[in-house]
Amino acid sequence: MRSLIAELTVIAGSAHVLSEPDVVAGYATDWTRRYAGEASCVVRPGSTEEVAAVLRACAGHGVPVVPQGGNTGLVGGSVPPPAGWRPAAGPAAPAAAAAPVIVSARRLAGLGPVDLAAGQVTAGAGATISGVAAHAAAAGMRYGVDLASRDSATVGGTIATNAGGIRTIRYGPTRAQVAGVTAVLADGSVVSDLSGLTAGSTGYDLAQLLTGSEGTLAVITAARLRLHPAEQAGAVLLAPAGGMAQAVGLYGQIRVGVPDLLAAEYIDGAGLDLVCRITGLRPPLAGQARAYLLVEIAGPAQAAAGSVDLNRLAAAGLPDDSAVETSERGMAALWAYRERLTESIAAAGVPHKIDVAVPVGRLADFRAGLDETIRDAGAGPAEIIVFGHIGVGNLHVNVLGPDPADDRVDIAVARLAAAHGGRVAAEHGVGRSKTGWLSWSMPAAQISAMASIKAALDPAGLLNPGVLLPG
């Protein structure tokens, strides 16, 4: 290991090879503190060429590599496995020669000029999402992905996980923003296309293959990202609903009948009540409801007409006792009930947080069966709060009460999602926490094809071992 660290020091400079145990431990622990692993050292390369040299050196020593962006993941995908971890049955994964090297993208944070004609920008993998957003906004453009971890989450990390967020119904997930990447393969070779050209086909789209691959196929060092015209906000509305079924129905009508939908969030009534109780916010509507639909509308139609067309909203079935706000302050006030959910739940206890996706048409059935499923898991009394991105079927199931270490709850919820044609993981990714669950929502042939691709591009199994694919 010493000789590898010496090589890495030559490559990146001594200031950027960190091997103090305390410092390394900071990088090797994720921010949920549920996942902490063992790393030989942390290296922070300053260029794609340095990343390539680092990967060649690690490959030469048979030492695994864990790529790391902002380390804001929730499923253990951005930290190494714990000491003593060994692949279960990897086809070509012998025991590693030493604990992994964490390759941090923090120094790869450059931003190129905004290209207005192409509507694109080139960003380093270590640039933060808020940094990209501000850079785009200064040129009158908008980056399509926005999420709570925006100040820490990076371009590389969000591509590796295909991060979603609140604007996915308008702009798609990170995948839809990626017009190309530069990345280093396990053997240190570099693939790159930052031309921004996305029409047609000149072979397999490696940028799209790497999007969502969670660091198991390559280390992304830069990306060409799509930008969208910036649009002034139009309106935010909060509608009461009798439950998930009614919320889905209302969402569908608004989607078809009202242009410029920017965001649509579902909130369990119990969640909104909890926010009010914990934060002291006043209930937003006169009465209480079993569920709420929060919708933001913003775009060219509102700008052209000068205001949101309330007749269209009424025609779409918006209940009379809904709140509709068009001022910046009023819109932010309605968003607060959604944005303060996570802190309110955390204040009430240590929750199970299960991130699943269910087809929109099955959301009502899924929600209807959820309470009984969790009760039947046998982990004890539970308070259940569901919220999430209704238009893409991505729900966050929060369960308070059962021992946080008792994964029967998580398993029951993931299996219920799979039983409704859904997926055991969504915007949080698979990471280390859900690798064994993939087969619940995916044909065996698909997992096998994924393993073949992994073995083809990383035959020694050195990139992010234990993440995504079942050992």
Next chain:
Amino acid sequence: MRSLIAELTVIAGSAHVLSEPDVVAGYATDWTRRYAGEASCVVRPGSTEEVAAVLRACAGHGVPVVPQGGNTGLVGGSVPPPAGWRPAAGPAAPAAAAAPVIVSARRLAGLGPVDLAAGQVTAGAGATISGVAAHAAAAGMRYGVDLASRDSATVGGTIATNAGGIRTIRYGPTRAQVAGVTAVLADGSVVSDLSGLTAGSTGYDLAQLLTGSEGTLAVITAARLRLHPAEQAGAVLLAPAGGMAQAVGLYGQIRVGVPDLLAAEYIDGAGLDLVCRITGLRPPLAGQARAYLLVEIAGPAQAAAGSVDLNRLAAAGLPDDSAVETSERGMAALWAYRERLTESIAAAGVPHKIDVAVPVGRLADFRAGLDETIRDAGAGPAEIIVFGHIGVGNLHVNVLGPDPADDRVDIAVARLAAAHGGRVAAEHGVGRSKTGWLSWSMPAAQISAMASIKAALDPAGLLNPGVLLPG
């Protein structure tokens, strides 16, 4: 071969295994007639299960498979190689036991109900693009891809080639419409996810990997496709420009300043003149120009305001002598100058047609160097007509004069595109015609990674041999 045909007959029924030489030759010849190959037979399976059984049978006999949709491709990707063809140096491609079996998707043409809440529809691989469009329109929705071959081109074929068309600047290419696929791998195993869930990550996105893979990794049998709200047309405008540089500049200003851009096409002045000469259409503007920009605007802002905002167009720099039409008839009349280009060029001779992509910011330099490049190719006097999708940098270079069989013209144009940071292939794909050219616009490591993926998923090299990857 006889025993394979007998097996295929058991699988698909005798009516759907075609082995009459004349019939087979029809399927084995593309519509340009430049590519004609040899096939053992044609099979038209009626279900994914039948496709899987067909592929298992072919794999068992070591016989290659050529997947075929509408057979509208221009680069030889949808027909088998000529008799006697052998892979040059395929890593794992022994000489095939017999000529390929063409697997036609024509019978896999079913369309599921339009899912308004999800904004999606499930379509069989053999459904035509115009069929999907009509099905969507009946539910008030729009399919985002439209192209001249819409009545023959299929869902499967357009996914395999990541087809583009005239609305790519608004909706993206076919890739952006694909929310999932069902596909059969070379060994007959089936991968499938038609849930329509695209938020987040549960592993490598095989649907995105297959998009643009030109039938070399799997046979697509069905797809989950995104739909968009249907929007009434707003306006079509035709602006004169001093050349490509001015056309790009005007496009950039319209893109930023005017909402709801649906299409933007570049046309060489010589092309528009030729259309008028051949078809008898009257010149659209008072004077003649070196170049033209055709733009369509349609969307919620126009609908909300009741009309197109001419002040915005003026502010964006639209020349006074441009034509602006807002009636259905007037808009169609302006589109005719673009749509009748192909037939007009064909009436004037047999052209070289080179499909390339160049970053939008480099289009002007590319066009400025084109005439000299073609002259220097040494293939004789040439009439050059360039048109294409300016917003995504996808140009069709048509060259009349030089012997159609003299590929020095094609090579010179593709190399010029590569020299400007572009790609040697775009919406027509790579097919058989450009496999040797990939290295001009792609790092060797990328081609090598592609070959690794191909070898991982199709180790015997049975799927569409000779297409996409250099032998």
